[in-house]
Every structure is written in structure tokens, then in C-alpha cells.
Amino acid sequence: MKIGAAMFVLFVVLGLFGPWLAPYDPTHVDLTLRFLPASSAHWLGTDSNGIDTLSQLLWGAREALVISTSVVAISAALGLAIGTLAGWYRGVVDEILMRLVDIMMAFPGILLNIAIVATVRRPGLGVVIFALCANGWVGYARVARGQVLALRERDYVLAARALGASGPRIMFSHLVPNLLGPALVQITFGFGAVITIEAALSFLGLGPQVDYTWGAMLAQGTAFLWKSGFRTYVLVPGLAIAWVMIAVNLLGDGLDPQKRGTL
């Protein structure tokens, strides 16, 4: 878990400061510098447009951090709120919200993302974030509802109610803080899921229309895989994505009390 945390922190630090560390502009096209191997001027070489790979990687980290943080934050907030409402009010509210969750679960996730992104000709970051949030909240809602159903029977909730606390007050000052533990595990895995889906969307040509997301780099790298001497390029975004995935999996398993000590 410590390894996972350290790996994750490195990702966040590079995401925050990467653009300042990047030696070149990640959009600067120079066709005289195409497909260069690694050198002292370009530590990781250049791509098919003569763009410095290291700079792409670092700006891509920023992009990945922005997308994953926003999607996870929005989805978690929305999901926890919906789940808490369903678990607290039960009855009709619960029925309606949970049927909605069921339908969302029956609908293949990535397709909804694709469908939303494909509606716009040149999707920006905002559209991609919106698309990923559209079904991202579902998992959080389920976990929150289950937790609230159990928590609402606790004595401290009864005590709060006896003191005259209102429903919303109990929900948001008493229940939600107690949900954050289980939700944290999901939030951790969420970072990995978002980065994977973003990469898949970019690979299908539906990502945010900038050249330096890791997904776009992967798409370019796999397209030029036949070009000997350029094969290492694809490993750069591939390993970057793998890095984050390993980090969140180690971290998430470490945070999960049920799985603690495994792996």
C-alpha cells in the first residue's frame, strides 16, 4: 500500500508540476524532427509530428490528473448524494433512484460515454468529463445507499434525531462523513477507471481533441507500431497508464479493510 501511495503521489506531483518541467511545447510541430530516437535534446525522442515525447508525457499527466480528479470528484459527490437520499428516505424515492441505477447498470458503460462524446464534433475536455460522469456516479450511489441503510439504525442517528436535528442535517453532517471511508476505496479505483476509459475513447478517436493525452499518444503509438525505431514511443504512454493503474490498485486494496493484507 505504501508503494501504491508513493506511486500515486508521484503521478499527482507530475500532474501538478509536469507542464513546468516539460522542456518543450507539447503542441509545437516541427516536421524536420519526426521520429527521432532518444537523445540529450529529446530524452524520450519525438513523435510523428516532431513533438517532444517527454513534454507530451508531462502535459499528458496534467491532462490525466485534471480529467480523473474532476470526474471522480463530481461522480462521487453526485453518487453519494443520490445514494444517501435513497437510503435515508427509502420508499418511493429509493425505488425510483434504484431503478434508475439498475437501468444504468444494464447499459454498457463505455457505450454511454461514446454516445455522449460522439454527439459533439470536436469534444473538449468538458464534454469528456461530462460523459464520464454520466454513469460514473452509479457505483458510488450503490455503496452509499447500502451504507446509509445500515448507518441510519445507529444510536448516534437516533440521538441526533432526539435532539431535533432535521433530515438533511443528519444526512449531511452525520451520515456522509461516515460514508467517506468505504467511498474512499472506490474513489481510489475511480482514478484508474477514468484514465483507462479516457485512453479507450482517445484510441477510438473520440477523446478530448488535444494531442498530448496519454490515450492520444497510445493511439498514435499503436498506429505507427510497424515503424521500427519508433516502437518504444508506444511504451511511454502505455507504462504511464500502467503506473497509475498499479498505483491505484495497490492503494485501493490497501485501503479496503476486507482486502487488507492480501496482494
Place this chain on the structure above:
Amino acid sequence: MSLGSFLLRRLGSGAIAILGVTVLVFAFLHIVPGDPIDHLAGGEATPEQRAALEHCLGLDQPAGAQIVAFLGHVADGTLGHQCPDPAHKPTVAARIFAVMPYTIFLAIAGMLVGVILALPLGVLAAVRRGTWVDTLASVAALSGIAIPMMLFASLAVLVFFAELGWLPGPTETGPAALVLPALCVGIHLMAMLSRMTRSSMVEVLGEDYVRTARAKGLPESRVLFVHALRNALLPVITVAGMQFGSLLTGAIIVEKVFARPGLGTTLLEAITERDYPVVQGTVFVIAVIYVLVNIAVDLAYGLIDPRIRVR
């Protein structure tokens, strides 16, 4: 509850979910920007041509009538027709069923690869918990999850097709062409299923009946594979069932790398072309398979664990 009434109830609630998905897709298609007529007719269509297309697609009808019309197409088995000139174009159902076998074969083959790799790996990791075997299995599972599917698939093509020439590559057909795509799908599944198998097995191995089985002198292989694994399988089957459902469309990356037709690719094309009838029909078929797979998973529970068999 008899098996018959169990099936009836599940099919009933499944039908409601499918109807929900249908209405949701319908609403979604009408909310999003982008006019299907623009895509079909192109820039220089006359207003008459546009009106004819609109009529052909049924877009001149009120929303409720359009849904009823779609349900009619479900009933007559065509799932709708493609415009313009529906008489000379294959029905939506024909278009979907032309690619279905590719998707189904890939999903089944991928699932087989995944399960065949995951079960022994998970069991071994659970039995040798804390040793290097366990660590190795964890590393294998973690890499299966961590390496992006497109990278893995592309590298597989490069190595086994382009460099070694052992296996057929993209665009080829035949059973051998299924090997690489199935491997790519399977490795990813293996990662998820082996972790599930391991944690489920670790739990079951601590149960009293396993100790009893060992105490009465059963051979270890029988204890593991008959007594323990059978009980450990339930959560694994749940995950496998859910994954099978998402494979129907989730294999879209693999389909792209190997230039294979499939449901996911068909749907992606239909969405980008605003081909409403095909989107609606494909999502319907996917939802039906989802529901059927879920029922099959529940029946499989009963087969494996008589305690939850419906009576």
C-alpha cells in the same frame, strides 16, 4: 417457487428493464444535437427529399408513436429498416445478426481463456498464500489490469503476427484468427477473475467443512477442487457474468485493433452516423443478451450450490 415461475418472474422484470433502456435510448437520441437527416441526405438535399427521409424514419410521428412503431419492429423481427430505400437495404436485424457471430464467438472464446487461466492461478495463489507463488500470481493479475488493452492487443499483433508469423493477424477470418483477439480479451478477464478466485478461495479454505474434509483423509486435490472451489465459485461466476455482458460491447478496442466486425463497432458507427434505427436496434439486442446472461448466472448458482436452488 418452481423453476417455471422463477423464470417467468425474471423474464418479466428483464422485459421491464429492456423497455426502460429502449425508452432511455430513444429519449437520448432525441435530446442530443445532430440531425439524422443531415447525415443521410447530405448538404444539397431538397426539402422534399428531406421530408421523404423524415417520413421513412418515422420522425414526423409523435414520440409515443415512434416508440410503439419500434416495438412493432421488435415484434415482426426486423428491428426496423434503414433509410432511404428500405426495400433494398437489409433490415436492422439482418445487419446486427451479420456481425453477431463475431461478437459472440469472441466473448465466449475470451471468457474461456480468462476462466482457464484464472481458476488455477487463483486457487494456487490461495493455497500458497504468502509465498512467491502468490506474489507471482498477484503480479500477473495486476499487469493484466494495468496494461492498456490497446497496447497489449497491438503488441500481440506485432509479435505473433508481424514478427513471428505464428498466428493470423487483423482482417483474416477462420478459427485461428480468433486466437489473438480471444487472448487479449482473456488476459484482461484473467486478471479480474483470478483475484476474485483467490480472495474467495482464501475465505472458503478457512471453513470448518474444509478442515473436516481434510481430517477424514480426502486427497488434497479433492478437497481443493470438489469441496472448496465449488463453494468459492459463486462470486467468481457473478463477476464473470457481468463481464460477459460488458464484453458484448467492451471488446470494441480489440475489434478495432484486429479490424473485426462486431456489435460494439456497429454501434459506434451507428452513433457517429446518427443512424437512429441501427442504434436503437443494437442497444435493444445488447440489453436482451444482458438480461438473458443474468438469468443464466442465477441458474448457474443453483447448479453449483443446491442450497440456493429454486424449489
